[in-house]
Amino acid sequence: MFHFHKPNNKRNLEPKATLSLKSKMIILISLLILGIFILLTWFLHSFISNTIEDQVGKRALSVAQSVANIPEISSAFELNHPASVIQEIVAPIQEETAAEFIVVGNKEGIRYSHPDPGRIGEKMIGGDNARALQEGEAYVSQSEGSLGLSIRGKVPVRDETGNIIGVVSVGFLNEDVQSIIANQSKSLWLTMIGIVVLGIAGAIFIAHHIKKLLFNMEPKDISYLLLQKEAILQSTHEGMIAVDHNGMITMINKAAKQILFREDQQFEHVSGKSIDQFIPNTGLFEVLKSGKSQYDKEMIFGESIVLVNQVPVYMEGKIAGAVSTFRKKTEIEHVTQELQQIKQYANAQRAQTHEFSNSLYTILGLLQLGEREEAIDFIKKKRNIQEKQSQILTKHAADPVVQGLLQGKINQANELGVTISIHPDSQLNHVYGGDKQETLITGIGNMLENALEAVKGNQEKERQINLFFTDIGDDIVVEVDDSGQGISEEAAAHIFEQGYSTKGEKNRGIGLALTQHAVQKQGGQIMLEEGEMGGACFVMIIPKNGGDSDEGQHTGSYY
Template sequence: MFQSYKPNKKGNFEPESTWSLKSKMILLITLLILGIFILFTWFLHSFISNTIEDQVGKRALSVAKSVANIPEIRSAFELKDPASVIQETVAPILEETGAEFIVVGNQEGIRYSHPNSERIGEKMIGGDNTRALQNGEAYISQSEGSLGLSIRGKVPVRDNAGNIIGVVSVGFLSEDVQSIIANQSKSLWLTMIGIIVLGIAGAILIAYHIKKLLFNMEPKDISYLLLQKEAILQSTHEGMIAVNHNGMIIMMNKAAKQILFHEDKQFDQFSGKSINQLIPNTGLSEVLKSGKSQYDKEMILGNSIVIVNQVPVYMEGKIAGAVSTFRKKTEIEHVTRELQQIKQYANAQRAQTHEFSNSLYTILGLLQLGEHKEAIDFIKKKRNIQEEQSQILTQHAADPVVQGLLQGKINQANELGVTISIHPDSQLNHTYHGNKQEALITGIGNMLENALESVKDNQEGEQQISLFFTDIGDDIVVEVDDSGQGVSEEAAVHIFEQGYSTKGEENRGIGLALTQNIVQKQGGQIMLEEGEMGGACFVMIIPKNGGDSDE
């Protein structure tokens, strides 16, 4: 785990005491639940209170209307002592409805009925009879009377002619209403407290789960690791590409973009795109399907030859994606070409050593037999052949490196029983340097090597290779024709693809792809044509001007 630090008064750094992510999540989720609880409970309490008060008011108004429409109540107003009849009529209704009071008064507000009989004949208290007595309205009001604050239903009493003769007031004390509200809210509070407890328990479980998913790391630790990862990815010279299990790009560092596209593009241009559409033939799809890693694989990405390592990424036993790392072979390309040339020279030296050893044994045998004249003639013949070959190469190629390569290939062919003939019109009048020379040497060497591989397997026909080259015009043209089995139409489509080989062997199919890449960098091309000798004919064209610099 990473520890965060803060400076103290002396300027030194000491550990900073901070809450853990788990504690913060529990606290914040708990505060959120409490906040929602308070707001929701306040809303529900207010809603229940208003609803109950409204229901009580409507109930009071309903009872008041019923009392006001009782015929005995109406007719009692015409008697000398209305209270005697009205009080007896209202008393059972009061007991049945559970109202706190039912008061019937005349137009002056004098009571004809009251729960306390001693208050009959007194003026009604509250001052809220005006709308009923003057306007004839039936309504609900809240006012304080002789029994306390109450919710009242007010209804005017009319005679048979419709004239207002009194008022009925039915009321429920606010204390009783609040008691009902408290009883109703009790279950609400219990439910909400239960929800809070469950919410806190859920917050703890969520915090533990998220902490586990984050490998018990704190946010600052994750931020530091992300910054560290980004710094490592962007500072490394190796290109890196990561894809998910569907082959969609999820990460590409700066080096990868420069290798593939030779410019610094934004990652948003590639994020979420299929690796096969953006960069075909990377092999990442094979890694995702098979789950097998690929190491030190040589391939061409963009316009560069790279060495690629590709590994699958597993999560919970399943392939979650794959990562490809590759390095541009700017230096390695040069070393690789030099190694190929050294290999070609080594093969040539081996052939020369073998041939020289045979010649020595022949001379030794002749001397032991006393055939001194034949031995001398044999030596002269070998010297003449060597001088003739050197003279031919010198006449046809001005570049000593090309001469050395051709000499080695001719010796290698002689050892294999293959004849390499140089066309009499062949001529390289210029000496080339740098990238031009490397492209020329690599192309000639790989084309002759392929021709030797093809011809040596042809045991039935003649084993011959014809070589033609010229730089008389604006281009360097090299043509290699052989008497081998040739290339089928099906194979011709893929012959320049990296990794493809007519031999069907692993770790082959690099030479022609490498040659094509190097030649194209010089603005040239290599083509496969139908040969005159029955086999394959490869033609390489390299412009003398253009392409990469020779220096």
């Protein structure tokens, strides 16, 4: 099983950068926060300044309009000394409104009122009266007068007939306005500085958390590991599929796609899809549920027979997914074929050794008893039986590999007290090679093995198996009939399913599934019929010219 562990920080795959990922994140996030702080503060300061200046201007204009509308002000313009009346009216208003100045002047700009009485009678300074005196507008302006730079409200003074006879100027010094703006902005700056401090603290926390999630690895280490692991996954000859805890594919390498899909199939994007959509009955869901690994399990993936290893992936003590690795059985077929033949030869030799040992003891006993003629007759009888059996196999099957398989199974049956009878009309006239020979050997071997299992529990006289095979027509037909208990209808519906076994034992139910797969790959079929001997009867049909091409197929001779 796989477990995720933190990598050793003391061994870096790549030289470290000048700044670590954590430092970079803190600096970049802090710079971002500072940039936003500067822009936002500048905007808010400008907004507050403009707002206050606008409010002060409107206030100055409102006071100027109130003064200009006082009847006594316009009436005073007709007096010989207007200032004496106007100054008395304006002074209390100025004090009440906290204006820096309220100046009333005539059309020539001569002052009739001023905060400094000594300047009454002098010309108004600023040069911003033209619009009020000439066009009769009421407006706000900013100009420098005798008291300094100020925001002014300008309103024309009219007589009873509506003619412009003067102007009222109400002002607030810019210095006082900026003082108000500074007081208002102070709380803004304190708030923004607090936000920046919290933002930098948040940047440190985020950087620390992300670095922890990345197992304290640097980006270059992660990218290097990713490239390295991707190269390993894609270069291996074994197919690999990884799924998450829901059975969704998270990774599949090139070898797996080649095994699962044909060349004409386009399955580039399989990540994020359920494994059952592509490989039914993989057993991965069982691994995810139980957490138990499966090793060297023979299964059918796509159109290939594969050997599968499946293990769970643990993360922080919980199952986070599973990984399945598999390889085509055909890639190690030469090894398995040799082992199969060795096993068959070993079974045959074991049976022959056992039988030969019994024969030797029998001959030894006869000689010790002085029955020389009986010993000679016994030897001749055994020799005739052996020659007859060899002649029967040679007569019925031209392929020496098939002969060896049948000899091994007959010897195995003799040990179990089972009789295998070859139908006298059976004949295989051709020697088959390649996949067709492998399919033929697999089919005959598995069907006879199942038949032996079915009849070995019977009484000795009832342990019978009949074998028939022929390739006279366009097909190779093999029929195995036994005297066992047979197969129920319920079991017959699942008998060719991978993993299903009538014995109810684990790691069984593979032989017939593999046989069906191999036969179907050759364009043939395997069927279950009711046997004439009361048991099961399996019939395998393989087209001689169907499926994969044969290597070295030729007509054999019986003699």
